[in-house]
Amino acid sequence: MSTSTRTSRAVQFVESFGGPAALDLREVPVPEVAAGQVRVRVSAAELNPMDWFMTSDADAAARFGLSLPCGFGNDYAGVVDEVGDGARDGNGVRFEVGDRVFGAAFSRSVAEHVVVNAPGRIGEGGDVHRTPDGLDDRTASALSIAGCTAAAALAVVDPGPSDTLLVGGAGGGVGVFAVQLARRTGARVIGTGSATSADALRALGAEPVTYGDGLADRVRELAPDGITAAVDLHGTDVIAVARELGAPDSRLTTIAAVVDGVLPANGANAAPGAIEEIARLAAEGLLRVPIAATFPVEEVRAAVELQAGRHVHGKVVVDLP
16 A cells, blocks of 8 residues: 555644644644655654744744644654665664654654654754664653753853853753753753752752742852853743853853843754764663653643643653554
8 A cells, every 4th residue: 555545643733723722633644755764653752842832823833934734743752664765874874664763853743653854953854863772762752852952052051060050941851951961061050940840950960949039149049159151941031140140141041032142052053963972871871851741642632731831840752652
C-alpha cells in the first residue's frame, strides 16, 4: 500500500488556533519522505511553553509562519521507519530503518509520524539525532528544544569555576538543563523559582531564591560579593537584578525577551554536537531529566493544560503508542 493511501493520527488545530480546547486528534495522510529526510514513528512527544505560545491565537501563529490546519508540539522521540536518499546523521553515517532517534519537528511533533531533515537543524524542517543506548524515549523526547536553548544561553555567558551565575526561571523546562550544565562547569548557581520549587532546585544543584519583589535583596544575601553572570529564562527581571549586583551586559542573556545591550540566545544557534553531549550525559545518568507527568495522546488537551499552567516541576510527555 502506498503512503498516499495510508493514514495515521496527528494532533492539529483545524478550525482555529487557541487553547487546548481547539486541539483535535485527527486521521491524516502518512507524510512522505524526500531525499535527505527520514520519517519517524513517534513514541513520545514532550511539551514546551513555546508550543502553546506559538499557537495561542491567529496573530501569534502568523508570526511563526503557521497556518491552518496546523500541527502541534516540537520535541519527539521514536524509531526511523523510512529513509530518504542521502539521509545521514551529523557524522555522515546513513540512517537505517529501525534506528532510535530524537529531535525537533516544528509545530508537528505530537503525531504518530513526522518527517524531518537529516541531520537538519531546529526550525521548520526539523532535525534528527541518534538516541544513545540507555536513554528511554520519554526522556529523549524532552531534550531537543530545552537542551539546545540551555546550551546556547550558557555559551553566551560562558560560566566557569570563578562565577556566581543567576538563573531566572531555573525550575522551568530550560532551567532544568541550564542549572545542571552550568554546575558541570564548576560555577555556583543561584536559581529563581517559586517557594514550592526550592527542593527541586536544590536537587539540580542550584541554591534556590524566590522570585518577585525584593529579589535583588534576597540574591544579595546569598551572594554578598555580587553576581558575575546571569541567564533570564522567563523575562527581564533577572537581568535588572544581575546588573544591579555587578554583572556586565556581556555576560547576560535572555531567551524570551529583548533587552538593550544584552545578546539573546536561541536554541537554533546551539553549537554543533551540543545536543548529542546532553543526550550522552542523560544516558549515563550524569544529567537529570525529571518527567513530571505522562499522558496518552487521547488526553493531549489535559497535558497542555498542565504544562501551560507553568507550575509543574519537570517535563510533561505525550505518549503515542
